[in-house]
Amino acid sequence: MASAAITLAAEAPKLSAANTGFMLICSALVLLMTPGLAFFYGGMVRVKSTLNMLMMSFISIGIVTLLWVVYGFSMAFGTDKGGLIGWTSGWVGLSDIGTTDLWDGYNIPILTFMVFQMMFAVITPALISGALADRVKFSAWALFVALWATVVYFPVAHWVWGAGGWAFELGVIDFAGGTAVHINAGAAALGVILVIGKRVGFKKDPMRPHSLPLVMLGAGLLWFGWFGFNAGSWLGNDDGVGTLMFVNTQVATAAAMLAWLVYEKIRHGAFTTLGAASGAVAGLVAITPSGGAVSPIGAIAVGAIAGLLCAMAVGLKYKFGYDDSLDVVGVHLVGGVVGSLLIGLFASGKGQSEVEGLFYGGGLDQFWKQCAGVFAVLGYSLVASAILAFLLDKTIGMRVSEDDEIAGIDQAEHAETAYDFSGAGGGAARTSVTAAVGGESKKVDA
Template identity: 75%
Template structure:
């Protein structure tokens, strides 16, 4: 359910609402959990790229913490949650700079201060553009990415958040259910990723060279932290803990995530013959994405169904980039866009009418009405984000160029953008001489084909397996299955790698 908006499940009377220390403390903890999700995402994405791009991938998430936080205080909160104007945007002078808010002023109808609600929603705004970055790994200018984040949250995220969650927003008034971000966060970010991909193009070697994850343990760590933080993301979105709705959201989050992981693993075992760690991590994230909009409107049994469906469909969807030729590096489209669409639409089938509101889905006697509303929300957010993101990326590309040069991409974006390397293989510290040597070796390895000096498997132009090297067990694990964010290789050319 949209955070900050009263529904039929809430019976608080405005003249009786008082600040609740318990609810306030609960929401501060939930806010901290959501904040952890951005560095967790950085680890999750960082483990899936090659060694020469790890730091850049981490920084593409971390920069969102800096940029979006400042923009949120200056005008973002006002645009997203200020007084409604035409059902498309908000604005309140008191929210500009967060300068006109009283210390104990409560969020309308709730028992928590406005400052707490603003902080909680800030973490959603930070995470959403960071999700997009996984689609652009290995090939974009860091300065161009930072500018894109500033423009995108201003013209896409803040308005869409108002549509979905703001008082008077047109999708909220229509009755679209999005408890914690299926449309505003995941479909929004997934569609944006697709729009930017159309501008920046494919990585050098896409569908030819193996581009395997360099650290599966790092991926699993990131996935585990995302799972942990997601309890704040979902359960916290009810903005309190006094009527049981948050507890249902919490349980549904766990249940759907577990079911999605099992569904993904079953699919890849049947399809490719192996259970992979990448499949487990990717399936868990797919379940988290899908249950996000639905966790306050379905039963635990419905959550199992949503999780299994999302796990299988997202596992199938990650191969679409090979069929249609778009280079979604870490499968943001296949997991976040598809997972967000699946979770949002399945509300129209599995909503019980007995949790956050009385809206019922098809399987509970509600007919097709709620499914129709969910479809409108999905289509409108998807198209708006896709078109605006494409246009923003195109303008940036024309003005300053969005993509690094070919030489910089081959040598590694870490060196080009950050003058650093992720790992010190010489054991002598990260000095400039060492990093220059590593960059030179990486560049020459990319041209010749063997395993690069940075430790990532470059492979051959034909897409055959590279010689055994620093990729080690990572290559074996990622080659064995179809895990979404593991396989950047041409389907049908997978071969088992002996230990």
């Protein structure tokens, strides 16, 4: 017995400085994704809504960070309570967590794992904001973020990733957030927009992106940060699975971008920058749950399928009449569903686990497990989010007035504008050019 105890003690994990440093870098990369998302969304709206779009992402950093420290981490990753929620009272406010206490079974501190998962919690409600552009009161949005994180995100994170969570115990595979993040946010977006209604002028007025360079910048930052989001979710790289996820993230994203562009060229006659950016994000979304389970060739298939289906899905809002302003439903919900379900087909059995999908001889067992996780999260988030939006709308009101929406939500809610042109072309800044008018040379102000 003494010998066994000595053996067990020798096998206990010890803090790894390398893995801890790696995870802290990944945490910073995931945080960078939220400003990247802000630029991605900010460039896609009209000028008069740019700052509001940026702020809807940035406020999530402030609100969710504090909630995660106070009780969110305990709800998501604490001791399981019936497969639905976690709770460890000593983790409330992180009061009983020491700096060298290790995360269960891993060689990184609990606090390192906590801050990594915090960044996931931060970006998930920010994703929802793209569907609500131009029309939501900032105060109502801030309160919605706090309520949604508490009622929806923290419990769902426990279902999927928490020890004892029902989806975790069932064997649903979600490497880095296809269900907990993307399906969750996409379904929530659909639930809210069905309650608050369409923008003024939807399907009538042009609502084109005001700055495609900002969109491309945001997409690039998202792509860069996503390597931390995905590769970091293995909590180290001692066995190379984190590297596999890194590789699959790159190749799936490239495949999705190309598939979207090909569809766009065939369907609309042009390769657009917006299509390239949206296709890349669709690939990132789809590989997030599946990248640890598939081979690089499987990742190409996942990305290409997601790019094609998401490109087709973004037009559904015009057919069915729901105003998903920046295609959160079409990209995040559809991409998350596609990536999660394709695990049941393309899982190779050589990555994060020995689970094999249909195309690798594993039958449909894993596919049905993925269906259970996907549709449970989708249904819960859709209904709970719609209820929260309905309650807020009937109490404090979710929407700005029609006049404020038409004039511009930036000025109404933030008393600012994204671009100040007041000095351009005026006073000392004015220049003179010579133009030929009626055969004579005259100085004309430009």
